[in-house]
Amino acid sequence: MDYCVQEGFAINVLWADKTRYTATCYAACCVWRIHSSRLADGITWAIKKIEPNVHTCGGLETYNPICTVKWGAMKLLEDIRANPDIPGKALNELLFQRYGVYMRKSSVYNLKNYAVEKLFGGYDQSYADIPAYIKILCETNPDSKAYFSSVESESLPRQLLFDKIFISFTAMWKGFLAGCRPLIGVDGTHLKGNYGGILLSAVALDANNEIFPLAYAVVSVEDKENWSWFFWNLYNLVKDSSRGDWTIISNKQKGIDLALMDVWPTAKRRYCCRHISRNYKKQFAGPLMYILFWRACNATSQFTSRKAMEKLKESGGDSVMAWFAELGDSSTWSKHRFDPNVCNDSNTSNFVESFNSTLGIDRCRPIMKALKNISKDTISCKAYMSKPGEYEIHEGKSHFPLSLNNKICSCGAWQISDIPCRHAIRAMVHAKIDPHTVVLAWYSVRTYKQSYSHHINPLPDKEQWPAYADLPIIMPPTLKRGVGRPCRNRRREEGEDKKGKRTQTVKCKKCGCLGHNSRTCKGGLTEKEKRAAGGEPVLVRHLKVRDQSNAAKAAKAAATSQPTEVNDSQFSLSQSQSQV
Incomplete structure (x- = not known):
């Protein structure tokens, strides 16, 4: 050949x-x-x-x-x-x-x-390998939580179709309990293989505020039933812990709130402010309204929150206040209402989406390939002591009462994250206290190491798996094709620029204006004409040139429309020449 x-x-x-x-x-x-x-x-x-x-x-x-x-x-x-x-x-x-x-x-x-x-293996075969993968995973990583479920085919009796799978390695859930704060971010992302599916992920933040995966699952659709199953497995991971302040942060996806009410009613809720801002920008456009929205979300004290809401009411009226009232309790989106025991002031689920983005092209691969790859400002402040341990911090025109004994600052940031704010650090410098000594153990190197003290044991290659005789044969789920060609690019958010080939703004060499080139210029002033015009505003100079141009065109049109006088002698001469 x-x-x-x-x-x-x-x-x-x-x-x-x-x-x-x-x-x-x-x-x-x-x-x-x-x-x-x-x-x-x-x-x-x-x-x-x-x-x-x-x-x-x-x-x-x-x-x-x-x-x-x-x-x-x-x-x-x-x-x-x-x-x-x-x-x-x-x-x-x-x-x-x-x-x-x-x-x-x-x-x-x-x-x-x-x-x-x-x-990377076939899509159909990857589903058939799931039972053996779960078995070998639990054998090589004892105490890992790995489950899968299947449903019987409606068209072919006694044929099992893949339904869902949940995985949390021992190193994941034990490391989370040992060294992570009780904030869990959850999110779902679409898999783009032949049979689709949804990847549900639960992610925490370690002592260094880095991504720490807790668990992940693959389900057929994103609904209340599958979210309930996912949260039930998550609850079983942490139910034996002595903590009771577990907090779930996510966007308002389908079925999350209903599922939590059913299987984990004691869990507190936070909503991702970045996803809330999408709907906000659809109704209240403009950069000022957007800045005020985030000022209200990031307010760490009741005073700053109230000032932000007053500014919002001045700019947007009663409609913006009604919109915020529909969001529900401000403890789900505003930092000043967060539970200080959580020691985490995150009000977005960006860290969960960062984990999902690590899949990359593997979202298009067979399910086994995707599952395996998942397992692979301080400014100048002045401190005035009123009594030992009690200070008043002056920052510009603002004053912040602060108590070192109770670890309380009126800005609110210290209480939320348990990391000393810039006002507390200034007071500690005055009191000759090392700021590192007042930070909670959540942020210590020892706790950071505890999160990663457990290890995920490597799984042998598929060729080396034992021949399990009692495992069921799992077929792929029923294929559900959408309309049109599958979309590979992510959807742009409200107000986000569309992706284009050009990354720089075009500047006209003739008039010096932005947004067009010299070939498509509509007759603007050249650089020489701008210098000759002096200090007049650009719009005034442009109008003058336009009026002069229009007057010249009108004079030319009037001249061409007048009848031309013909000399009789010239006419007779040209006529006699034509006869000859």
């Missing part, structure tokens, strides 16, 4: 068995023919006849029917391994550069799918 591609022709196989092979040229006008057979040793093959020695056809140009999907996949396998997200157009260019052939667009996509399946 490689020889045919190299020489630029294709063949029709007339006969092919264990002893003989006969083929002719693919072109009907060509009489080229080859015949070969196996020799007596049973191993060696010999070409017995080639006639004629050269093809009588002109050969093929760029499309060769002998270039099959399997052939192309084997030739480009390492390129796809290095970049699994390589586009089909680039694969076609590689084929042409190396072998001088192109393949049809549909064949290139089939080629890529074949290679991806060979590299």
Whole structure:
């Protein structure tokens, strides 16, 4: 086959068995023919006849029917391994550069799918491997919490279809209980493989405010039932802990609140302010309203919160106050109402989405591939002491009463996060106290190490798994195709610029204005004209030039519309010349 591609022709196989092979040229006008057979040793093959020695056809140009999907996949396998997200157009260019052939667009996509399946496994087989994966995971990582469930097919009795799977390694949930604060962020993201699905993830923050995965699950749809199942498993991870201030932060996704009310009613709630701001910007546009919104969300004291809400009412009226009233209790979105025992002032779920974004292209891979990859300002302040341990901090025009004995600052930031704010640090400098000694153990190196003291034991390769005889055979879930081509780019938020090819603003070389070039300029002032015009405003100078231009055009039009006087002598002379 490689020889045919190299020489630029294709063949029709007339006969092919264990002893003989006969083929002719693919072109009907060509009489080229080859015949070969196996020799007596049973191993060696010999070409017995080639006639004629050269093809009588002109050969093929760029499309060769002998270039099959399997052939192309084997030739480009390492390129796809290095970049699994390589586009089909680039694969076609590689084929042409190396072998001088192109393949049809549909064949290139089939080629890529074949290679991806060979590299990362098939989508159907990955679901069949789930029971063995759960079993080997629990054997290599004792005390891990891993469950899966299946449903019976409606069309084929006694055939099990994948429903959902939940995984939390021992190192995850034990490390969370040992060194993380009781704030859990949850979120769901779509998987983009052949059978889709939703990845539910629970993430915490460690002592260094870095992402710490707690658990993850794959479900078919995002609804109350699946969220209830996910929260029930989460609750079982932490129910034996002595803490009772567990807080869940998320956006207002489908079924989360209802599921928590059913299976974990004692958990406190926070809503992601970034997701709330999407709906806010749809009704209250403008940068001022957006700044005031975040000022209200990030207020760490009742005073700053009240001032922010007063500014919002002045700018947006009663409608903005009614909108905030519909959000519910401010303890779910404003920092000054957060429970100080949680020691975490996060009011967005960005850290959960950061964890989801680590999947990258693996969201398009088989489920087993995705599951395995988941497991892989201080400013100048003045301190005035009223009595030992009690201070008044002056920062600009603002005054903040502060108590070192009770660890309370009127700005509210110290109580929420239990990290000394800039006012507390200034008072400690005055009292000659090391700020590191008053920070809670949640932020200590010892606690940080405890979070990672447990280890995830590596799982053996699938080829080395034991042959489990009592495991069920799991089939993929029922395929639910959406309308149109699957979307690969993320949806842009309200007010977010659309992604474009141009990353810089165009500046006109003629008039110096932004937003257009000299070719599409509408007649603005040149730089020389601007300098000659002096200190007049740009708009005034532009209007003057426009009026002068309009007057010149009107004078020219009036001149062309007047009748031209003809000299009689000139007319008679030209007439006599024409007669001659």
